Amino acid sequence: MTQILKNENLEIHVDLPNENYNFSRFDWTGKITEVKFQNISLSSVERTDCKNENFFGRGFYNEFGIDTALGFNDVEIGGWFHKIGVGLLKKDDNTYECTKKYEILPAEFKVINELNKILIICKSKNVNGYSYVLKKEIEVHENNFTIKYYLHNTGEKDIITDEYVHNFTAINKNLIGPNYLLKFPFKLKPTFFKKTVNLEEKVDIGQNEISFNGSPNEQFFFSNISGGESSNAAWELINKKNGIGISEIGSFRTHKVNLWGWKHVISPELFFNIFIKSKQSVAWTRTYTIFNVN
Structure with a gap:
């Protein structure tokens, strides 16, 4: 059953671990x-043309290890490796792809409901020297919500990975276009982008903001838009037509920021680098604030 965190301004829908999305x-x-x-939607979906939405992202889903999952290179084909927050995945070839469908042995999950917040705990098995406990707390406040993470390395080997929230965002279900403005706290240097996909040239890159001269029918993507430099982990998206904005601020510095989108969705992504020695832990927070724009 979907859990709803709600006050007079905000409403957050949270699916439990074994509900719906199971990829x-x-x-x-x-x-x-x-x-x-205020009853206006701020979230979107990864795809609008899929037959099974439970295989794809939506809302404010996050991912650990987009480029390689924990322990993938330590096992032979047919062995099991960790996908943090999911469970064990079965290796079927020597190249990890985050969009591939893997056989899953789910981790152990526990859910604790409290007033205005929900805590979900994920406990992994110890496989190939890797194991962990992940705690995620989602709490709603007057005009913002927070996602607090705590990751404890219970295994023998170091945990080296990263985490980001995909932020499948759209305001009032408006198509992405001239009414949107996306701002960053750092200068955008296109010559330092690792990858640029802007086939229709509908995306305009400014000094520290991104705008649109039309609604893109094709997917767009820009990687490493901070140029690999350490910067404040933040972005702000404004919809001028509806007079509403949303921002994300991380409690960490980031060296990697990506941007993906399509005609129905825009996804700024702030990556958090993770390195945890055995029996150590790390904690971080993402704060999303929603506001009216005059």
């Missing part, structure tokens, strides 16, 4: 499927 990519703990501000 091997995104973290199953605290799957935020929908966010509403």
Whole structure:
């Protein structure tokens, strides 16, 4: 049953670990499927043309290890490796692909409901020297919501990975276009982008903001838009037509920021690098604030 965190301004829908989305990519703990501000939707979906939406992302889903999952290179084909927040995945070839469907042995999950917040705990098995406990707390406040993470390395080997929230965002279900403005706290240097996909040239890159001269029918993607430099982990998206904005601020510095989108969705992604020695832990927070724009 979908859990709803709600006050007079905000409404957050959270699917429980074993509900609905059951693919091997995104973290199953605290799957935020929908966010509403004063009854206006702020969330979207990865694809509008899919037959089974439970295989794809939506809302504010997050992922650990987009490029390679934990322990993937330590096992032979046919062995099992970790996808943090999901469970064990079965290796079927020597190249990890986050969008591939893997056989899954789900981790152990526990859900604790409290007033205005939900805590979900994910406990893994110890496989190939790797194991962990992940705790994620989602809490709603007057005009913002927070996602607090705690990751403890219970295994013998170091945990080296990263985490980001995909942020499948659209305001009032408006198509992406000239009414949107996306701002960053750092200068955008296109010559330092690792990858640029802007086939229709509908995306305009400014000094520290991204705008649109039309609604893109094709997917767009820009990687490493911070140029690999350490910067404040933040972005702000404004819809001028509806007079509503949403921002994300991380409690960490980031060296990697990506941007993906399509005609129905825009996804700024702030990556958090993770390195945890055995028996150590790390904690971080993402704060999303929603506001009116005059």
